Amino acid sequence: MGSKIEGSSALVARRDPYEVLCVSRDSSDQEIKTAYRKLALKYHPDKNANNPEASENFKEVAYSYSIVSDPEKRRQYDSAGFEALDAEGMDMEIDLSNLGTVNTMFAALFSKLGVPIKTTISANVLEEAMNGTVTIRPLPIGTSVSGKVEKQCAHFFGVTINEQQAEAGIVIRVVSTSQSKFKLLYFEQDPHGGYGLALQEDSEKAGKATSAGMYFLHFQVYRLDSTLNALAMAKDPEAAFFKRLEGLQPCEISELKAGTHIFAVYGDNFFKTATYTIEALCAKSYEDTTEKLKDIESQILRKRSELRQFETEYRKALARFQEVTNRYSQEKQSVDELLKERDNIQSSFTNAKIASNSGTASNLSNGSNGGSSSNRIPGDESPGDDGTADGKDKYGKKRWFNLNLKGSDKKLG
DSSP, rough: OOOBBBBBSSSSOOOOHHHHOOOOOOOOOHHHHHHHHHHHHHHEEEEEEEOOHHOOOOOOOOHHHHHHTTTHHHHHHHHTTHHHHTTTTTTOOOOOOTTOOHHHHHHHHHHHHOOOOOOOOHHHHHHHHHTTOOOOEETTTTTEEEEEBTTTOOEEEEEEEOOHHHHHEEEEEEETOOOOEEEEEEEETTTSSSEEEEEEEEEEEEEEEEEEEEOOOOOOOEEEOOOTTTTHHHOOOOOHHHTGGGGGEEEEEOOSSSSSEEEEEEEEEEEOOOEEEEEEEEEGGGHHHHHHHHHHHHHHHHHHHHHHHHHHHHHHHHHHHHHHHHHHHHHHHHHHHHHHHHHHHHHHHHHHHHHHHHHHHHHHHHHHHTTTTGGTTTOOOOTTTEEEEEETTSSSOOOGGGGOOTTTTTOOO
């Protein structure tokens, strides 16, 4: 298809997502979903092991669907194309578990290290469901069933609800005390008699077990996708905070009508079977919890909107902080250099004065030792060997610096 995804980076020579999925811009969510299912099944790596082109097509289809199936991303793309998505740092998780044995081993390793890795459902499971050839076990409301499912296989269950239960809402949950890795799936009835995958939840560790759940209530419910923009967060640690609430996405299906609904437990372990217990409950007994959930999710949505605005303010402030920090460093360096230059200038003055004083002291010393009269202080006569100065007694007159400056009546001798 002339496009390529490397890892989770953006596409090169990307095609219009609507063109890739063979749908129009005004197609409904259901039409887009149906088109994606058919193409994903057609190009699924499990069915095209020796066809590299099919693998690339599968990635392109998945990438395109990740755009047009998300209301916000679809709006951004419709208004400004790929540039709007690139500005948001959109990334896509690639399914490593279905790209060959080596990559399966890498996926298992990354999973053990806690790196979030998206895995898709086996093409065989999807095809059997689409053809309506799967075995469906009954799961009445208020009951539970335990079992073991092989890797990349699924056990299907039919949950039948009446009008009252549909209005109150239902909860489907799966727990594995052996901490198996699995997926909880929900399938919609296809017009041709089969079942198409509509929702999926990956198991997560909860204490000493792993669990996954789906709840269908009488209002819009949300799911938190912890892997959303995971790679973007790795590149920018601060984005881990600002993008965290972006993982709260509205479920495509919030309530179920009366009738039979199909769920499945899919073995998502890489090398072994998954043990599980699945249970179907009516949400009537969870009225208080339901209201609390409705309230807290509305708070999170408001907080998400606030954070989007705050991130813009924070980024600007951070850039300004970086600017003034850089200026601080520059100013500090400038002041240090000026003071250093000033010290050098002062030092040159000081060193020159010391040299001059040293020379004068040397001359005085040389004059007294050499006996030169030109270096003597006037009136300061040195006594001769006989105790006289110029033939007079050394006590005959006072030295000039012993003169009586106060007008003493004493006369000089």
